[in-house]
Amino acid sequence: MDTPARRSRRDVSPSPELAIGVDIGGTNIRAGVVAADGTVIDTVHAPTPHSVASLELALEGAIKQLIADHAVSAVGLAVAGFLSKDKTTVQFAPHLPWRQARVGVELSQRLGVPVVLEHDANAAGWAEFRFGAAMGGENVVTLAIGTGIGAALVIDGEIYRGSFGVAPELGHLQVVPNGRSCPCGKRGCWERYCSGTGLIDSAIELLAANPRMSTPLARELRQDPESVSGRRVMVAAQEGDPLGEATIAYFARWLGVGLALVSDVYDPDLIVLGGGVGSAAPLFLDEAREHYIAMLTGAGYRPLARIRRAQMGEDAATIGAADIARTTLAAERSH
Template sequence: MHAIGIDIGGTKIAGALVDDLGQIVRFDRRPTHAVDIQNIEDTVVAMITELADGYDVAAVGVAAAGFIDAAQSTVYYAPNISYRNEPFREKLERRVPFRVIIENDANAAGWAEFRYGAGRLVSDMCMLTIGTGVGGAIVSSDRMFRGGFGAAAELGHMRVVPDGLPCGCGARGCIEQYGSGRALLRYANELADAGGVGIALAAARTRVGVLTGHEVSELIQAGDPGALAALRELGHWIGQASASLAAVLDPQLFVIGGGVAQAGDLLLDPIRQSFLDNLPARGYHPEPEFRIAELVNDAGVVGAADLARLYAAQI
């Protein structure tokens, strides 16, 4: 039995028809009109209709960034789309002949990794998605952990620096301000300003006008000392946060996803070292592994589809 996964991002909506082995049978992608809620709804309905044509479909899962209620029905708030207490499941189920669930996008991606990717051999996993911000997902005893109100695993907003940098969530010192793609660019610019090992970063900034993730990534892959120093600083903070998470969750595995994860072991090595340096009672209990996510851009749609299939099987 197939299921459909939809992943609504700030700039694009991806959709896929997915089989029960996690393989994508059909795929579609369309632009997101982030301030036009009706347009998003119309686009999602059109994608579901076209993806389902000619197939038996068990259910539809829709992944969206933001806070989702425990009933997997309402988007309380989304940072990049104008959702405010949006009853999205109810609206979609009026227009398509399938059961629908709404899921946080990081949860969907984490579930895909747990079922079909880097976490498929464990029962307890924590995923950190390092992109513009920091997303998270927790799987405990083979179940997605959503919390009492449905908004658990907002790991990017765990505080690591008291009275630290202000965060978009309204707090200060969140790991998102120290362990995200934006943080990496800040470290790179600071090194470029300082000279020394940042000379190549400064040259790239002069050449293109502003440092972007593309330039920093290229310099990392080329082994530039400045870019690698910025990446190590990023890894230090992610490792520190992971040590605190391990004290609470005791996962067997941390999966690192998002665009920055393309650096592979260049990122994992400083994460592992910082994790061990900050791990409570180090040496007296098993230590989790760290792996790079495997499904990359397909994780959101695959995870949303699989969660929807499981939901349909339980009702």
């Protein structure tokens, strides 16, 4: 287990306000001790095992390493999957082995510390709302644009989860009727056009429609399309590659269309873009904003949502999960 930048408890004053946040990804576990102001004090990283028993042992081990050096009040787990509305059960997680698993209760019993579950996109969105780009917002949509689109919605200072705890699945809004097939079973989902994988598919489609293009990116796609990543497409655009630029323009179009749809439904005052692709917002944000304004119902007669880049980076879900665990525990104790 890799434990970079570990610090002894002697170096950090113990505080009942400290909590641990754990971002459980399909590849890696990122656990951190987080102060009440959102500062990450200590971290532990480990690979993500793929069986229930080994995953829970890995989580227990990572958390115990941090507990040994820090007095913490609670632990928050950020999980990419469907949670029950009371956040006690992981119902389904596509990249993790849990199915209808009462992870929080079981892990809390093993650790002797309260454990709170949260959807990873909600945790990241909450971190932006509490400490980052969404501070001061009233109704905020946060989008994590990476391999797909993760989304969180904060309304009047509260995370919105819907009737059954799975909202908002904005990445699976249909923006292109009968469009690209999606692993979710539908066609034309927003994340099939606005994501890292969407960038690759768009570049391939644009090249097929313009077979005479002879740019560095075009040659790479002809030679070995499997080797081209969404990041490579973005770099090509930054370097002035015509195919890369056309792909980013296509991405910006559908991003703007989706943002207008989201704004028509939720009317947010603030939209925050994060994730690996979202971090490259300067490439496409101005053009996406133009499409957003053009598609927004009543544009010109209503206020526009501000659109900002996320600020919390790769620690967002860790920070948000810790803060949610801390505030959940404080609310329970006040009652």
